[in-house]
Amino acid sequence: MTSQLSQHLPTTLTRRPRGPTLPAHRLPDLPGRVAIPEQSRGTPGTPSPLEWFNDAPGPDAERALLSCLHSLRWARLLAGHRPYPDTASLLAAADEAAYDLSPEEITEALASEPLPPLPEDTYSAAHTALNAAHAAYEAKFGHVFVLCLDGVPENEALDRVLENIRSRLANDPEEEQTVTRDQLRLLARERLSNALGGVGNGATGLRTATPGK
Secondary structure, eight states, X not given: OHHHHTTTSOOOOXXXXXXXXXXXXXXXOOSSOOOOGGGOOSSTTOOOHXXXXXXXXHHHHHHHHHTTXXXXXXXXXXXXXXOOSSHHHHHHHHHHHHHTOOHHHHHHHHTTOOOOXXXXXXXXHHHHHHHHHHHHHHHHHSSOOOOOOTTOOGGGHHHHHHHHHHHHTTSOHHHHHHHHHHXXXXXXXXXXXXXXXXXXXXXXXXXXXXXXX
């Protein structure tokens, strides 16, 4: 199943080396804790991503989760609370876990985060401005800038990134840590949702994550 896992979940790219996650008492008590058979919409006999996740060996489930957010404690906590009755319950648990990321856990997650993606045809002058903005951000806060661009049209991505960097440069380190934690939460939720096939989508996703990323 690990080889299947290696084909779908978003691969986490490492820009450069940069830097575990939450008390079980904060997680919702999920009723039933049994996967819903009707969720399987793939080939007959093929489990849905959620069914695979609920039944996978612990290390495989954790590797899949680490592709969404590189925080070992976050991944172990979510894997340890299986099974989840539905996608919404898993996403809610992932959100709740991410809210409590410690400064050390934020550093751990940021170590494997790529920069926000931009359209391939972004003009060179924009890259120059963006590189300068990233350099100013990292000089002030000591870590990579992260931003969830879920729902942002591709042609607006560059402006949104530049706008957010410049705005967040006005934050003090404590304020920015709060913003960064929330952006990591949103990125993890987006990746996990995509891996589960999205709302109402089919049975490709978690079991095809890239292991070890």
